[in-house]
Each structure stands twice: as structure tokens, then as C-alpha cells.
Amino acid sequence: MAARLAAINKGIYASIVVRLRSIGTSSSADLPPRTNAASERFILEQISDLLSVDLGANSIESSQKTLNVVASEEKPSRSCVLDGLLSPEERLRGVFIQKLVGKAAVEAALSSAGVSLTAEIIAGVLDNGNLGGAAMVSFFDWAIKDPQIPDNLDTYHIVLKALGRRKFFVHMEEILRRMTEKGVHPDSKTVSVITDCYARARHVSKAVKFFDRLSDLGGEKNGDSFTAVIRSLCRRSHVRVAESFLRRNKGNLPPIKTAFDEILAGWAKLGRVKNMKTTWKEMIESGISPDSTTYSHLIEGLGRARMIKRAVRVFNQMEEKGCSPDTATYNSIIFNFTSAGKLDRGSFFYREMIAKNKSPNSYTYQILISAFIRARRVADALEMFDEMMGRGICPTTGMITSFVHPLCRFGPPHAAMLIYKKSKKEGCVVSLKAYKFLLMRLSRFGKCGMILQVWNEMQESGYSSDAEVYEFIVEGLCNNGQLDTAVLVVEESIKNGCCVGRIVYSKLNNRLLEMDKVETAYRLLLKVKKARALLNSQKYWRSRGWHF
Structure with a gap:
């Protein structure tokens, strides 16, 4: 056993020496020259901290002599070296690895990390890593005391999202209780965060009950909060529960068109035509007139159910019923044809959209360009991309990646490079993933320059x-x-x-x-x-x- 520990310690010592040498060579311009005694003392400090070894009286005396010898020289700061290795989020999360006992000890260690807190750093600490629920709450309690961090709803939403994402619902309820005690009352965004966390974990009943006890937490049961619950349920495909929730509260709240639209969009996403008919009928009976947004959901649902002819018939009857198609409606009908592989019909409705002075948006071009790339009609895709840039619509970072990725899977990288160069020329942000796709494809063709x-x-x-x-x-x-x-x-x-x-x-x-x-x-x-x-x-x- 002793031989095994000695071997482990020897390996750790060798690894530390190699690492410190690499640090010294890479940052020799920033650190002052060190003597052998100072380097040895620095290594001993790292080993003693790592293995919890007491250096003893003799070692302390020799260390004091060493420090006196190099007193005239500037000692390399250990925190500076470690700061170059770890990000601020990692340094704060590393405090909880030490398993400190007591709230005061944890807060003292967090304060000694020397990190200037921001909302982004707090989100990085809580969203990444593998902290437990108690550790996340303990860190948030320390962070909220910082004067630079506002004690408002936006700050609480960060920790609520992080706890709910990892299913720490007990600690999430604790944060809600503290919010009520401090007089910070939840709003519709808070309701959206909480219900989305519950719906994502398939705790649907808790998501519905949260709206019922919203008054106990100081919140208000209004149309925005009601719609937030339905939106979260439909987004996680719990449309039937959302529909039941809508019917149950029909007498408590006035009819809300946005709530019906969310349910209709949820059924359209699943392609349930019969359920869409029922929701449409209930909406008409409630005295709500459908608009272009409602028709766009209906047309999209018919397309997902492979009822494209019926979707076109509904589209053509819109103007007869006093509702003019807008950009969202044209996007739905174009999406139906491109999903079915009928790109020419999709292009026809795109030209009709322009002829009727309906301005296409970025989603319109994303549908068409992605469809052309899937069909390997690269020339048409590049032409559509040029038309999009000519209208002053710059692609988002995700759109560029979605275009570059399939183009780098077949043929030469010419088309992908054209999209990349034109996007860079317009000042668009290109993701690291897109850069890797380009480098991968260029390397296979040997394009070194x-x-x-x-x-x-x-x-x-x-x-x-x-x-x-x-x-x-x-x-x-x-x-x-x-x-x-x-x-x-x-x-x-x-x-x-x-x-x-x-x-x-x-x-x-x-x-x-x-x-x-x-x-x-x-x-x-x-x-x-x-x-x-x-x-x-x-x-x-x-x-x-x-x-x-």
C-alpha cells in the first residue's frame, strides 16, 4: 500500500513539474525570472495543497530561509498562474469540490476567488458543471449579496431555470418561497419558466397547479400568465392537457385569442386535423374571429397531415372570408410544398408573395434555401441566398451553420465558401461549428491556402x-x-x-x-x-x- 501511494505521489509530482514547466515557458514574458529555490517552494506548496500534507517545522524553517533569499525578487503569484488555467466560472465551481463545512466557510472561499460577478458568470456557474441543488442555492445566496447583482426577477429567473433544468424542484420551490418573503412577486415570465421546467420533466400536474397557487405567491392570474402556461404545455407536446386546462378556466377568464392560437399551433405541430377542427369550432363559439396567424397554423397542420390540396383551398378562401394572407401564412404554404419535395410550387407561392407586396422574412428564405440544398440544387440555393442578401436580410448564425453543414457533405466546398464569404462581408457572425465544417471540407480537397x-x-x-x-x-x-x-x-x-x-x-x-x-x-x-x-x-x- 505504501509503495502504491509513493508511486501515485511520484506520478503527481512529475505531472505537476511538467505542467509548471509548460506554464513557465508559455508565459515567460509575463512572469519574472525564478530561482531554483523559488520554483521548488512553489511546487511544494502545490503538492501540500493537493495532498493535504503538513510540511512540518524543518520544512517551515527551510522555506523561511528560501523566502528570505528571494525576498528581493518578486515571487510568482500562484493565483495568477491558476487564473490563466481556469475560467471565472470554473474557479467558483471549484470551491464546492473542496466539500467545505458551514455556510461561512463556503462564502469565504467564494469571496477569496476574486471574481467580479456578472449575470453571465452566475448563469455560467449554474448552467454548467455538476453542482447539486444545495450547492446551487448556496452559491446563489452568496451571489445575490453582491452589490453589482440586482435583486430583481431577472436574476431569480437564472437560478430558477438552472434548478428546473436539472429537476431540483424542491430547491426551486425554496427559491420561490424566498422571493415571496422578499416581496419579489412572479410575473408571466416567471410562470413561463416554472411551467416549462415542470412540463419538460413531464410533471404536467405540477405545471397546472402552479397557476392555481399563483395568488399565494403574490402573482396575478391574468391573461398573460394563463397564456404562458398553455404555451409551455404546447411547446412540450402536452397539447391535450393544455386544451383541458383552457376549458376548465373558461368561466374564470375572458376568451383569449392567443391561448387558442397556441393550442391550434400545438395540434398543427402534431398533424392532428380532427383536434384542430375542434379547437377552431370552440374558438368561433367563444366569439373570437380567426386572423392570419390562426390560418397559418391551420395550413401548416394540414400540410403536416399530407393534406396539401386542402391546405391550398383554405389558403385561397382566406380573402373571401375577409382575412388577407400575410408573411406567416405564405411561409406555411411554402413550407408545406417544400416538405413534400415540390420546390417549384413553393417557388411559385414565393413569387406570388413578392408580387402582392408581402415582404419575405428570414424564415422564408431559410425554408427555400434549405430545401434547395437538400435537393442538391445548389445553383438555385445560391441564387436565393443572393436575393436574400439583396433585400437587406442578413442570415443569423444558426442559418449560416444550417446552410454550410449540408453543403460540406457533398461536392467541392465552392458553394459553402461563397455563402461564408458573403456572410462575412455583410458582418454576420459565423459559428465555430461552421468554421470546423469548412476546415474539414477544405482539408479533404487539399485547399491549403x-x-x-x-x-x-x-x-x-x-x-x-x-x-x-x-x-x-x-x-x-x-x-x-x-x-x-x-x-x-x-x-x-x-x-x-x-x-x-x-x-x-x-x-x-x-x-x-x-x-x-x-x-x-x-x-x-x-x-x-x-x-x-x-x-x-x-x-x-x-x-x-x-x-x-
Whole structure:
């Protein structure tokens, strides 16, 4: 047993030394020069904190002498080194790994982390990681005391969403009780957050009962709160429960058109034509006249039920009933035809939409462009994309990714690069996922110049390169025979704490041996082995909860 512990401690010590050397080499411009005694003292401090080892009197005396020797020099700050390794969210979550006893100890440790709190940091701590319900409430109690954090509903919505997402409903109810005691009353957005969490976990009865006890929490039972409950239930496909909830409260609240629209949209999403008829009839009996939004849900539901001819007939009868089709209605009919593979009919209604001066929106173009790409009509997709940009409609980040992804799965990357360049020219934000798709496709075709250009633009956009990005670049350089550049990229990835996969490295190594560059391959092998050892050590630390 003692030999095993000694071996573990030796491995930890070696991993720490390797890590500190890498930190020292990567940040040598920022840290002052250190003596051997100062480095040894720093390593001993890290080991004693990690393994809870008491250094003893002799060690304290020797450490004091060491500190006196380097008193004239500036000692490297341990917190500065760790701050470079961990994000503010990780530093705050790491406090709960220590299993501190007592509320005062936890709050003192959180305060000593030296993090300037914002709403984004609080959301990052609560939404990510694996904190328990009690730890999340304890952290929120400490964070709400910060003067920079407002004690309002928006702040409470952050912790309510995080607790509800992980099904910590007991702690979520505790936060609601504290809100009532502080005089912070829930509104319609709070109702939407709570009921959505319950509906997502399939606790439908609790979602419905929350509206009934809204008055006890200081909230108001109005039309907005009522519609929020129905919207949350329909969004999670609990349409039948939402319909029953609507009928039960028919005498307590006046008829609300938005509530009927949400239920109709829920049935349309499921393609239940019979249920849509029932809801439509109840809406008419309640004295509510359908508008273009109601018709758009009806047309979409008929299309999902493969009743396209009937959907067209309803569309054509709209003007006869005194309701002119709007953009949403045209989007529904275009969506029906494109889903059925009838792209020409979808384009016909698009041209008719423009002829009647109905302005298409981004969703209109997303439907058409995605349908053209699925049908591999790339020229039509690019033409529609140009028309969208000509109308001043810039694609969102998600739209660009949805266009680039399928285009990078077949054929050359020319069309994907055209969409990427035009989007960048208009100032649109491109996601990291889209950059990876482009690099992957360019690497397979050996477009080295374009790979390096896209990589440079990705870094200028604020994205950092990970192991997957480096693998795409190295593979593209290998396919084009630029082995020296590939070796430089691998070395840069090692300096940045990444290591390429074994398949890509094996491909590069074989190419180097084929070109008789044995010495280069050997030097690269030593660096990769060292980087993999460090990476394995980091994975071991993280698996044990050692954020070191």
C-alpha cells in the first residue's frame, strides 16, 4: 500500500513539474525570472495543497530561509498562474469540490476567488458543471449579496431555470418561497419558466397547479400568465392537457385569442386535423374571429397531415372570408410544398408573395434555401441566398451553420465558401461549428491556402483552436504535401495545450518517413509523447476533481 501511494505521489509530482514547466515557458514574458529555490517552494506548496500534507517545522524553517533569499525578487503569484488555467466560472465551481463545512466557510472561499460577478458568470456557474441543488442555492445566496447583482426577477429567473433544468424542484420551490418573503412577486415570465421546467420533466400536474397557487405567491392570474402556461404545455407536446386546462378556466377568464392560437399551433405541430377542427369550432363559439396567424397554423397542420390540396383551398378562401394572407401564412404554404419535395410550387407561392407586396422574412428564405440544398440544387440555393442578401436580410448564425453543414457533405466546398464569404462581408457572425465544417471540407480537397485563410479569420473572430481544428489543418497540409508547415502546426498545437489525434499524427509521421525526414519525425515524436503524457495527467486530475 505504501509503495502504491509513493508511486501515485511520484506520478503527481512529475505531472505537476511538467505542467509548471509548460506554464513557465508559455508565459515567460509575463512572469519574472525564478530561482531554483523559488520554483521548488512553489511546487511544494502545490503538492501540500493537493495532498493535504503538513510540511512540518524543518520544512517551515527551510522555506523561511528560501523566502528570505528571494525576498528581493518578486515571487510568482500562484493565483495568477491558476487564473490563466481556469475560467471565472470554473474557479467558483471549484470551491464546492473542496466539500467545505458551514455556510461561512463556503462564502469565504467564494469571496477569496476574486471574481467580479456578472449575470453571465452566475448563469455560467449554474448552467454548467455538476453542482447539486444545495450547492446551487448556496452559491446563489452568496451571489445575490453582491452589490453589482440586482435583486430583481431577472436574476431569480437564472437560478430558477438552472434548478428546473436539472429537476431540483424542491430547491426551486425554496427559491420561490424566498422571493415571496422578499416581496419579489412572479410575473408571466416567471410562470413561463416554472411551467416549462415542470412540463419538460413531464410533471404536467405540477405545471397546472402552479397557476392555481399563483395568488399565494403574490402573482396575478391574468391573461398573460394563463397564456404562458398553455404555451409551455404546447411547446412540450402536452397539447391535450393544455386544451383541458383552457376549458376548465373558461368561466374564470375572458376568451383569449392567443391561448387558442397556441393550442391550434400545438395540434398543427402534431398533424392532428380532427383536434384542430375542434379547437377552431370552440374558438368561433367563444366569439373570437380567426386572423392570419390562426390560418397559418391551420395550413401548416394540414400540410403536416399530407393534406396539401386542402391546405391550398383554405389558403385561397382566406380573402373571401375577409382575412388577407400575410408573411406567416405564405411561409406555411411554402413550407408545406417544400416538405413534400415540390420546390417549384413553393417557388411559385414565393413569387406570388413578392408580387402582392408581402415582404419575405428570414424564415422564408431559410425554408427555400434549405430545401434547395437538400435537393442538391445548389445553383438555385445560391441564387436565393443572393436575393436574400439583396433585400437587406442578413442570415443569423444558426442559418449560416444550417446552410454550410449540408453543403460540406457533398461536392467541392465552392458553394459553402461563397455563402461564408458573403456572410462575412455583410458582418454576420459565423459559428465555430461552421468554421470546423469548412476546415474539414477544405482539408479533404487539399485547399491549403484557403484553409490557412479561414483559420486566420476564425482566430480573428475570437475563437480559439482546439484539437479538432488542428487535426483538420494538419490533414489538409499532409494531403497537399506541405509537411514542414504541418509539423509547425503540430508544434503550435502542443504549445497551446492541444494534441492531434493518433490517426492524423500517424499520417503525418508516415509522410515524413516517406520523404526521408527521419530526424524531423523523431523530434516531433518526442514532443508529441510529452504532450500526450501531460494531457493524460490533466484528464486524470479532472476526473478526480483536481482543478489544478
